[in-house]
Amino acid sequence: MKIAVDAMGGDHAPGVVVDGAVQAARDLGLELILVGRRHVIEAELSAYDTAGLSLQIHHAEKTVAMDEHNPAAAIKASKDSSMVLGMETVRRGEAEAFVTAGHSGAALAAALFRLGRIRGIKRPALSTVFPSQTPQGHCFLLDIGANADCKPEYLLQFAVMGAIYSERVLGVARPRVAIVSNGEEEGKGNQLVQDTVPLLKASGLNFVGNAEGKDIPWGIADVIVTDGFTGNVIIKLSEGVSRLLMDILKTELTSRSMSKVGALLAKPAFDAVRGRLDYREYGGAPLLGIDGVVIVGHGRSDALAIRNAIRVAAQTVENGVLDAIKQGLVEQEV
Amino acid sequence: MKIAVDAMGGDHAPGVVVDGAVQAARDLGLELILVGRRHVIEAELSAYDTAGLSLQIHHAEKTVAMDEHNPAAAIKASKDSSMVLGMETVRRGEAEAFVTAGHSGAALAAALFRLGRIRGIKRPALSTVFPSQTPQGHCFLLDIGANADCKPEYLLQFAVMGAIYSERVLGVARPRVAIVSNGEEEGKGNQLVQDTVPLLKASGLNFVGNAEGKDIPWGIADVIVTDGFTGNVIIKLSEGVSRLLMDILKTELTSRSMSKVGALLAKPAFDAVRGRLDYREYGGAPLLGIDGVVIVGHGRSDALAIRNAIRVAAQTVENGVLDAIKQGLVEQEV
Numbered sequence A, B: 001m002k003i004a005v006d007a008m009g010g011d012h013a014p015g016v017v018v019d020g021a022v023q024a025a026r027d028l029g030l031e032l033i034l035v036g037r038r039h040v041i042e043a044e045l046s047a048y049d050t051a052g053l054s055l056q057i058h059h060a061e062k063t064v065a066m067d068e069h070n071p072a073a074a075i076k077a078s079k080d081s082s083m084v085l086g087m088e089t090v091r092r093g094e095a096e097a098f099v100t101a102g103h104s105g106a107a108l109a110a111a112l113f114r115l116g117r118i119r120g121i122k123r124p125a126l127s128t129v130f131p132s133q134t135p136q137g138h139c140f141l142l143d144i145g146a147n148a149d150c151k152p153e154y155l156l157q158f159a160v161m162g163a164i165y166s167e168r169v170l171g172v173a174r175p176r177v178a179i180v181s182n183g184e185e186e187g188k189g190n191q192l193v194q195d196t197v198p199l200l201k202a203s204g205l206n207f208v209g210n211a212e213g214k215d216i217p218w219g220i221a222d223v224i225v226t227d228g229f230t231g232n233v234i235i236k237l238s239e240g241v242s243r244l245l246m247d248i249l250k251t252e253l254t255s256r257s258m259s260k261v262g263a264l265l266a267k268p269a270f271d272a273v274r275g276r277l278d279y280r281e282y283g284g285a286p287l288l289g290i291d292g293v294v295i296v297g298h299g300r301s302d303a304l305a306i307r308n309a310i311r312v313a314a315q316t317v318e319n320g321v322l323d324a325i326k327q328g329l330v331e332q333e334v
Helices: A015-028 A038-045 A071-077 A082-091 A104-114 A152-168 A191-201 A213-218 A228-255 A257-276 A303-318 A321-332 B015-028 B038-045 B071-077 B082-091 B104-114 B152-168 B191-201 B213-218 B228-255 B257-276 B303-318 B321-332
Strands: A002-006 A031-036 A055-059 A097-100 A125-131 A138-142 A176-180 A206-211 A223-225 A284-288 A293-297 B002-006 B031-036 B055-059 B097-100 B125-131 B138-142 B176-180 B206-211 B223-225 B284-288 B293-297
Touching (some): A002 A082, A015 A055, A104 A284, A138 A152, A152 A191, A152 A303, B015 B038, B015 B055, B031 B038, B031 B082, B055 B082, B071 B104, B176 B191, B176 B228, B303 B321
Parallel strands (some): A002 A031, A002 A097, A031 A055, A097 A293, A138 A223, B097 B293, B176 B223
Antiparallel strands (some): A125 A284, B125 B138, B125 B284
16 A cells, blocks of 8 residues: 655654654555655655665655644645645545645645545544543544534534544444533533534434533543534643643642652653553544545654554555545435 | 622532631621521531621522523522522622522523623623633633623623623733634634634733633633633533543552552642642632622532632622623723
8 A cells, every 4th residue: 555645744854754654664564655855855764774665755845834824825835845745646546645744724725625525525624533531542533623613514524424434443333422512411502513413313323412521531422523613622722731730740749859759759650641642642633524535643743653643544545434434425415 | 798608509518608608707707698498507507606707597498409401490490599599689789799609500590580681791601710820820711601602792791801800809910811712823713703803902901812722721811701612611621631630640650569659759749739720719700791799619619619709709899890890891882
């Protein structure tokens, strides 16, 4: 299987991307196309023993900046960027999937621009694997920012796509689906939630009802749908609250003479918590609704995260997620 | 100053409420009216030395349950509940404020039913003091659940009321006001946020722009406004994420033989974190927009939290928050 990788995308690109790609080519036996500035990629590759690995380079002159404020305009202005040319490799059938740890909004714009939506899909969604006390240790959350304002039909489609991805790639049998709301009881919710619940109930999905904020990390469901505004607040707030808690705890541990020893002894536990919340294990999450397999990794990705994002891309292709979504849309008549 | 207290409201009522009220009467020199079942309150009071304290009882036959699913209907059906009769004491001028740790939705319904809105206020808001790295250690967040669907003018009024409360009761000079959004850059946001930002900019408030989820606990602003759907998700998700993190950390600390000693030595730090996130210090938050001072405490309130909620009520009255809001509305012409 051939997968294209955005060598220039992410906070630590191209170094960690090339590193992760070499690992993926070696460990997973994949053929990879590294998209980006040829001489930069060649210089990075020269540090590795790549004998026997299938690593092509596809030159792209430009890179979309991680702090780009207007991603749609940036994509239109950078048709020779690694992001756009990477999507192109999928469109032309040269690669079966594209992996990028670059700007997620720009990835969405480039995917819409070059690959378009799956026929029948009203809006694509950004998604993420979110830490939660489910048996598998996480839930699948979408939309996390593609669509700030949503309609009920969008959320229904997100639920259908999320359930298929959860089942086929994350290995959850008959995933439980919930919708974010301001109360767990039926009838709670803003107008959007109240209008979406009947659609979810009638969908044939394993819909388990409303998920309050506190339920999301507590394993209430395997797939959690929400509008892109609320979803974005959820992932960023979780990051903020975790950082604040860990910071306070560390300050407290090091400022008390008695507990300095405690801090040292507690370090393995801290490391374990970090491991549990570690996005690197999951690697990346798909742009669902796009007519092609595109996996977006975390901007902070290191080599392990890149390697795992490439693995996720391969699993998404192998397990026929795209065709399953097309089939699922027919069944839902949405 | 005379303040009415819902003796029956909260998970641990009436025990902790009577305890907290006795402390407030003694420490703060306030006259209190305990609203609830007379014989129950008398039995609780008999455990304390109340000589010299001003503690009246106002009998109320019924109590609104903490898990009431339809608070508005419950309030209409329970006109002789401690919640409704407590609001009555304020309406009739027998008390200057009412404090309850009962069902917040029911408190809102009872307040609207008996006290009504301030003239010119379109919607009242539920609010909370939220842990954040501001100089004062918290920010003031509203709406956290009264209005799942909002209009721009509601959010503007929430901002005006929040800024007045922050300045007069929380002691923040010229509080910085932000609006929750899915991106910090101007122009980001759902339609509601995009329509509200121009109003906030023109308001004369110290508006500092958009607050992303991660910024909320990091001290970006002193007053943070949002719709009641998003606000509710924010407070409940923070609770869920904190609990998950602390749980993982504790499990890790106690499951590793090496770190058992660490756990013991780290305990003071854990306690300090709990202290920093402790809602009890703030006691309660006002129902803003109601034509009367009503403070809603956390359902889990203990005696200290009740005592502090009563203190907050007294400060709200002393600092003329109600008149300042009425004046502020005239100035904003909203």
